[in-house]
Amino acid sequence: MLLKKLKIAAALVDPGRKKRERKRAFLENGGLVLEKLVACCNGRPIPIRTFSYQQLVLATNNFDQRLILRKDGFYTLYNGSFEGRILSIKMYDDYKDLALMDIGISAKASAHKNILKLVGCCLETSIPSLVFEYAQNGVLIDQIYVSQRQGTPMLWQRRLKIARQIAHAIAYLHIGFSRPIIHRDIKPHNILLDQHDVPKHSNFSLSISIPEGETHVEDEVMGTYGFLCPSYISTNKITEKNDVYSFGMVLLGLLTGRRPYLFADEYLGEESELEPGENKFQPLKVYLSNRAMNEIVDPAILAEEGGASLEQQLQAVRQLGLTCVEDDPEIRPTMVDVTKELRRIERIVY
Structure with missing residues (x-):
């Protein structure tokens, strides 16, 4: 004072x-x-x-x-x-x-x-x-997570288009320059929407480039818990597959309306109690691996009419998201392949 x-x-x-x-x-x-x-x-x-x-x-x-x-x-x-x-x-x-x-x-x-x-x-x-x-329609995080959603829930086709466009932007960072740019902090908080709901990726403060001729670069761990690639945390190595993992968590969030980690009452039910020593958090990707579609998909999406074609799209997006967040980076697709797959999924008409 x-x-x-x-x-x-x-x-x-x-x-x-x-x-x-x-x-x-x-x-x-x-x-x-x-x-x-x-x-x-x-x-x-x-x-x-x-x-x-x-x-x-x-x-x-x-x-x-x-x-x-x-x-x-x-x-x-x-x-x-x-x-x-x-x-x-x-x-x-x-x-x-x-x-x-x-x-x-x-x-x-x-x-x-x-x-x-x-x-x-x-x-x-x-x-x-x-x-x-100016990004008139605000930040994506305020529209996809059920726990903090503002206004009318986002329709599934709109979510799918946003996912494909953001995937294309990340692929551009990876292959559009002589030195691939790794964003390092891909999350719904950094995706803004303009007046036409066109998504705009932002915040390159943690970005890093891979030197020409190199396959990776090493640096201290930076980013957001829940969206960070496990191999990056354990090795400090940064490749394009770090961004693939983070994007996969965004994609699963668009599908489920949930954050990267679930509280106990979300996966056990409000009336259930934790066993002694049981963690009150569960990773979203673990939760998705052994649940039926109607248990994991955002209820607002399930309320839409789409029939078998919608079911095919939801299944395909779940599989793509889970592949993106595989612990082994070699199993994850490139962002170019992710963009192609999302375009294919969009063409499943209902």
């Missing part, structure tokens, strides 16, 4: 201090962002617009809490408007390296229609802030 009062007093005594700090941040961050863009874009950085701090203040009504779309452990994502255009502003709380990586990969991959387009960034904040296109 005393430190905060001293800072306020200093600002009153020296009203130009904030301006000088923003100028210093602009110069420092400008060099770092350019360096990251050059590194990520093979020496040919993609030009992006720069926004002033005052423009972000105006766009978000001075960072109004009511405009927050999502808060993560590292950042806050605001919706705002500037010059008649609706935008999303991403403010990092800490970890400048994560913000720089997010800028570099987002700029490089923004050409894909299912990746959230980076419009520009603000260099005047202590950690560079990112400005993205």
Whole structure:
């Protein structure tokens, strides 16, 4: 509290201090962002617009809490408007390296229609802030998990299309560049939906590239519990199959409306009690392996009319999802094959 009062007093005594700090941040961050863009874009950085701090203040009504779309452990994502255009502003709380990586990969991959387009960034904040296109229909996690679903349940064909489009975006990251990009944090929290329900993959702060000529790269374990590949946790090795596992968990979530781990009352029933020493959590993939379809599928999907064709699609998606989350990475398909299989499943008409 005393430190905060001293800072306020200093600002009153020296009203130009904030301006000088923003100028210093602009110069420092400008060099770092350019360096990251050059590194990520093979020496040919993609030009992006720069926004002033005052423009972000105006766009978000001075960072109004009511405009927050999502808060993560590292950042806050605001919706705002500037010059008649609706935008999303991403403010990092800490970890400048994560913000720089997010800028570099987002700029490089923004050409894909299912990746959230980076419009520009603000260099005047202590950690560079990112400005993205607007995602009007929010975050996927708020629409698929039964425990926190908002509004009308998502129809099955809509879920299937979202899965196929996100799979295509991940395949693009893996094969569209000389060095495969591994996202490392694929989850419904990082998938946004625009006004037409087109999914947009986002948040490349943990992404890493595999060097040319190499099959993997090693790094400390980063990501989200439940979506992390078991072999990555045990070996620190990163390949494209890490993302396949994470996508598989997203796909199973779309099918079931459940998170990667179930609480005891979800798989035992509300009236059941745990045996002594029994874990109160059960992995979703284990639960799906030995249950009938009508026990595992999101009840909202089962309420739809579709007959035998719908049953075929649900069975095929369950099998694909379980193959994606196999413990042995060699058994998992590539994201290109996942995309092809989802396209085939979509063609099963009912």
